[in-house]
Amino acid sequence: MVAVQAKARTLGEVMREIRSRNGWTLKEMSEKSGIPVSTLSKVEHNRLTLSYDKLQQLSQRLNIRMSDLFAEEETADKSPRVTGRRSIGNLDNAVRVTTDNYDYFYLCTDLRQKRMIPIVTRIRAQSAKEFGDLVRHNGEEFIYVIEGGIEVHSEFYDPVRVNAGEGIYLDSSMGHAYVTAEGCDEAVVLGVCSSEDDGLMDSLLNLHG
Amino acid sequence: MVAVQAKARTLGEVMREIRSRNGWTLKEMSEKSGIPVSTLSKVEHNRLTLSYDKLQQLSQRLNIRMSDLFAEEETADKSPRVTGRRSIGNLDNAVRVTTDNYDYFYLCTDLRQKRMIPIVTRIRAQSAKEFGDLVRHNGEEFIYVIEGGIEVHSEFYDPVRVNAGEGIYLDSSMGHAYVTAEGCDEAVVLGVCSSEDDGLMDSLLNLHG
DNA sequence: TGACAATTTTCTGAATAGGATCATTATGTC
């Protein structure tokens, strides 16, 4: 697990370093960032830290990466995230999440930092209209139909039917929606989403109408 | 190349996503992070944000990158490799590869540069002995049993049985082998391999005895 | 040394973070 030490720098130190490296006065930095001089001063003296909003504001207006503000340690990012580990998933030990259109069963949630997220999904929506707005999020996904049939609606293609035993691979950033095919009340699919992008997985949980 | 917008997500949304992705309750997340349930709840409801210290605490205790906590926009580097494309795969249009132990049906091979490789696999080997040496390659894989039952042998674990309707996620660099479970002549599984590491496809095609 | 201006720090008060506790409402189990 190779934890590299964090050399616990304070926000104040980081901020002062950024400021002096750019040769800014507090006033200049204040104008650029929109944060008052007095506040910046206090931060640099460790009499104050900043809240989420201010940090974001700083990061955006000064074009600084968040990780820079947090003096983050170098992690072993490139090492395999799952090393010699495994997890067995079934519906019983799955994490169930219910939305209007789908019932998700997240498999193998005990394994963290996976590159892929396997999800058994029960599809209830029977039409694009009932489904609502198309879903889009980062990454890619592969859907394999286990039971029933589905109709895949997407931003750039005509709807297409995918039957049990077939699968579809698509760019998740393209709007998409899965509904049951004609003649099916429900369908069960296995979905696998790439979790490469940060923040990613997530969107999965919310974006559905 | 169609940069997907960063849609200014709130801290609350991000937090909830992280939590549900991991299948944590508020209480669990509270215990892991050291932040009280009431606070977490308020954050998720956007009635509160967090300050520097709490964010750092969260990041460290939950092993989350700061950039994940801030819905940072993605750079061109991270943009999807497959943009607005899709492919439908079934056994008929699959690329079939036969080895001693398995029959592979590579799905969606018309899409190149995918992050994941979906493969329907028919397993024939009935014992570890018959299988031969364990397989290992870079990346991770998730196997979902469609038909029959399998026994998963691996380097660091006792053999385990995985039945139809269940799945197993594992680090592919750990030696592994899939054979049919007792009482099954054959088994059919859907495998999805992360293709993150270069040269992965090759390994898939070769490594299997 | 004494202006004088630019810069930085401190002071003040309003707003917010953040913790504790209790009540309420699902949801699920026995």
Add this chain to the structure above:
DNA sequence: GACATAATGATCCTATTCAGAAAATTGTCA
């Protein structure tokens, strides 16, 4: 129905953030 768990909401309270104004520091030049 009784019961446990989970999520949310409502208070209450203290500590902290943070903007604006005032005070202190620093540097420059006559």
